[in-house]
Amino acid sequence: MAYNVTLIPGDGIGPEVTEATRRVLEATGVAFNWEVLNAGAGVLDRYDTPLPAHVLQSIRKNKVALKGPVTTPVGTGFRSVNVALRKELDLYACLRPCKLYPGIPSLFKDVDIVIVRENTEDLYAGIEFEEGSPEAGKLIRLIAETKGDKVKLDSGFSIKIISRTASRRIARFAFEYARAYKRRKVTAIHKANIMKFSDGLFLTIAREVAKEYPDIEFEDRLVDNMTMQLVKRPQQFDVVVTPNLYGDILSDLCAGLVGGLGVAPGANIGDELAVFEPTHGSAPKYTGQNKANPMGMMLSGVMMLHHLGEIRAAERLEKAIADVIAEGKNVTYDLKPSITNTEAVGTSQVADAVIEKLEKASNTYQN
Ligand code: NAD
Numbered sequence: 414m415a416y417n418v419t420l421i422p423g424d425g426i427g428p429e430v431t432e433a434t435r436r437v438l439e440a441t442g443v444a445f446n447w448e449v450l451n452a453g454a455g456v457l458d459r460y461d462t463p464l465p466a467h468v469l470q471s472i473r474k475n476k477v478a479l480k481g482p483v484t485t486p487v488g489t490g491f492r493s494v495n496v497a498l499r500k501e502l503d504l505y506a507c508l509r510p511c512k513l514y515p516g517i518p519s520l521f522k523d524v525d526i527v528i529v530r531e532n533t534e535d536l537y538a539g540i541e542f543e544e545g546s547p548e549a550g551k552l553i554r555l556i557a558e559t560k561g562d563k564v565k566l567d568s569g570f571s572i573k574i575i576s577r578t579a580s581r582r583i584a585r586f587a588f589e590y591a592r593a594y595k596r597r598k599v600t601a602i603h604k605a606n607i608m609k610f611s612d613g614l615f616l617t618i619a620r621e622v623a624k625e626y627p628d629i630e631f632e633d634r635l636v637d638n639m640t641m642q643l644v645k646r647p648q649q650f651d652v653v654v655t656p657n658l659y660g661d662i663l664s665d666l667c668a669g670l671v672g673g674l675g676v677a678p679g680a681n682i683g684d685e686l687a688v689f690e691p692t693h694g695s696a697p698k699y700t701g702q703n704k705a706n707p708m709g710m711m712l713s714g715v716m717m718l719h720h721l722g723e724i725r726a727a728e729r730l731e732k733a734i735a736d737v738i739a740e741g742k743n744v745t746y747d748l749k750p751s752i753t754n755t756e757a758v759g760t761s762q763v764a765d766a767v768i769e770k771l772e773k774a775s776n777t778y779q780n
Contacts (some may be wrong), residue, residue: 414444415444415445415446416443416444416445416446416477416721417445417446417448417474417475417477418445418446418447418448418475418477418478418479418717419447419448419450419468419471419472419475419477419478419479420435420447420448420449420450420478420479420480421449421450421451421452421468421478421479421480421481421483422449422451422481423452423453423480423481423482423483423695424453424454424455424481424482424483424484424695424700425482425484425694425695425696425697425699425700426481426482426695426696426697426699426700426704426705426760427481427482427483427695428481429701429703429705429707429760429761430481430691430705430706430707430709430710430760431479431481431710432761432764433707433710433711433760433761433763433764434479434707434710434711434713434714434764435447435479436764436768437711437714437730437733437734437764437767437768437771438479438714438717438718438730440767440768440771440772441718441723441726441729441730441771442726442775443718443721443723443726448471448475450467450468450471451468452464452465452468452483452494452498453483453484453494454484454486454491457491462491463483463491463494464494464497464498464501469498469501469502472498472502472686472688473502473686476685476686476687477686477687477688477689477717477720477721478686478687478688478689479688479689479690479710479713479714479717480498480688480689480690481690481691481695481710482495482690482691482693482694482695482696483495483695484694484695484697492539495690496537496539498681498688499532499533499681499688500533500539502681502683502686502688503533503683503684503686504532504533504681504682504683504686504687504688505531505532505533505579505582505583505586505682505683506529506530506531506532506582506583506586506681506682506683507528507529507530507531507532507660507664507679507680507681507682508527508528508529508530508590508679508680508681508682508716509527509528509530509660509664509667509668509677509678509679509680509692510525510526510527510528510678510712510716511524511525511526511527511528511664511667511668511670511671511677512524512525512526512671513525513670513671513672514671514672514676514734514735514738514739515735515738515739516738516739516740516741516748517671517672517676517738517748518672518748518749518750519670519671519672520670521647521648521670521671522648523648524647524648524667524670524671525651526647526650526651526652526653526667526670527590527594527596527651527652527653528653528655528660528663528664528667529583529586529587529590529652529653529654529655529660530583530655530656530657530659530660530661530663530664531579531580531583531615531654531655531656531657531660532657532681533579533657534574534575534576534579534656534657535573535574535575535611535656535657535658536571536572536573536657536658537657537658537661538572538574540571540572540574541569541570541571541572542569542570542572543569544567544568544569545567549568549569549570550566552564552570553566553568573608573611574611575610575611575612575614575615575656576614577614577618580614580615580618580619580656581618581621581622583654584601584618584619584621584622584623584654585622585625586654586682587599587652587654588622588623588625588626588629590652591626591629591651591652592626592628592629596629596651596652597629597630597651598629598630598631598632598650598651598652599619599623599626599629599630599631599632599651599652599653599654600631600632600633600634600639600650600651600652600653600654601615601616601619601620601623601631601632601633601634601653601654601655602633602634602635602636602639602653602654602655602656602659602660602663603615603616603619603633603634603635603636603655603656603659604635604636604637604659605635606635611656612656615656616633619631619633619654620633636655636659636663639653639659639663640662640663640666643663643666643667643670644666644670647667647670664677664679664692665692668692668693672747672748673706673747674691674692674693674694674709675693675705675706675708675709675745675747675748676706676708676709676712676738676748677691677692677693677709677712678691678692678709678710678711678712678713678715678716679691679692679709679713679716680713680716680717680720682720687717687720689713689714689716689717689720690710690713691709691710691712691713692709693709702759703759703760703761704745704746704759704760705745705760706744706745706747706748706760706763707745707760707763707764708734708738708763711730711734711764711767712731712734714730715727715730715731715734718730729771729774729775730767730771732770732774733767733768733770733771733774734767736770737763737766737767737770742756742758742766743758743762743763743765743766744757744758744763745757745758745759745760745763
C-alpha cells in the first residue's frame with residue numbers, strides 16, 4: 414500500500430532539503446504517492462494568497478503532509494503561511510524533539526528533550542492592532558476606563574491569549590506523549606508570576622492535568638530560569654510543555670544544544686491531521702547552493718514514519734542518519750568541527766550517504 418502524502422517543498426533551502434528527504438524516505442522501501450503543492454510568495458500572484466485553499470484541502474484529504482520551510486516577510490506583507498496552516502487545520506501541538514546524536518559537535522552529552530509547544534494561541538493568535546488605528550484607540554480608552562492605566566497613544570498591540578481549553582489539550586498531549594514514549598517527566602514553562610491571567614491559567618491547567626498522570630513526574634519552571642537551566646544542565650529535562658512563544662524560542666535554544674537547526678526536526682499535530690516540518694526556516698542566503706543540512710527535515714520524515722505506524726522503517730532511517738553523523742565524513746558544514754571546513758559535503762551528498770547506509774543495513778539483514 415502506498416501512503417498519500419501532501420508534499421510542500423517550500424522556498425529558500427526548502428526544495429533542496431525536501432528532495433533529499435523524499436529520496437531517503439523512498440529508500441526505506443515504504444511507498445508514497447506524493448501530492449506536490451506549493452505555498453508562499455511564489456504562488457501569491459496566481460492565487461492571490463500565499464496559502465491557497467487547494468493546499469489545505471489536500472492535507473485534509475491525505476491527513477499527512479511533509480513540508481519544507483516557507484519564508485515570511487518581516488514587518489509588512491502577508492502573515493506567516495506556517496502559522497496560518499497550523500491555525501486553519503487546528504494542528505494544536507508542535508512537537509520538537511532535540512536529541513544529541515553521537516558525533517555531533519556539542520558542549521553537552523546525553524541531551525534528549527522533547528518540546529511540546531502549544532500551536533494555536535498566545536501572542537501568535539494574530540490578534541493585533543496597529544499603532545494609530547481606530548481599534549488601537551478604542552483599546553487604549555477601554556484600558557483607561559477599566560484599569561485606570563494610561564497607555565501611550567502611539568502604541569501598537571499584540572494580544573496574548575491563553576485559554577483553558579487549549580491549555581488542557583496541550584497538557585494532555587504532553588502527558589500522553591510521555592506515556593506512549595516511556596518518558597519520565599513533564600516540565601511546564603510559564604511566566605505566571607507576571608502574567609497571572611494568561612500564563613497563570615496555563616500553569617493551573619497543567620497542574621490539574623498532571624494529577625491525571627500519577628505515573629509521570631511533573632514540575633514547572635519560569636521561562637527565564639528555564640533558559641539558564643537549559644544551557645547549564647539540559648540533561649535534567651525530558652518532555653517540556655509550553656505556550657506558543659516560549660516554545661518557539663526554547664526549541665531553537667534546544668536545537669543549538671544538539672547541533673543546531675540543521676538537525677532539528679518537528680511536527681504539527683492535531684486530532685486528525687499532521688504536518689511534519691523541520692524547526693529551521695528557509696535560510697535564504699543558502700538557496701540553491703546545495704549547502705543546507707537536510708537532516709532536520711529527514712528526521713521530520715522519521716517522525717512521519719512513526720506517525721504512519723511504519724516503526725521499523727522509522728528506526729532504520731533514524732539509524733542510517735545517526736550512522737552518517739557518527740562517521741562524520743558525509744555531513745554538511747554545520748556538523749563539521751569548524752564551519753570553514755572545506756571537507757563538508759552538500760545536501761544531496763548527505764542523502765546519497767544515508768541511502769547507502771540504508772542499503773547496506775538491508776543487505777546485512779537479508780544475508
Ligand atoms: P532560519 O532557520 O531560516 O536560518 C537561521 C540560520 O540557521 C541560517 O542562516 C543558517 O545559518 C542556519 N540554518 C538554518 N537551517 C539550516 C540548515 N538546514 N542547514 C544548515 N544551516 C541552517 O531562520 P531565519 O533566518 O530566522 O528565517 C528565514 C525565513 O524562514 C524567515 O522568513 C522566517 O519567517 C522563515 N521561517 C519559516 C519556518 C517554517 O517554514 N516553519 C520556520 C522558521 C522560520
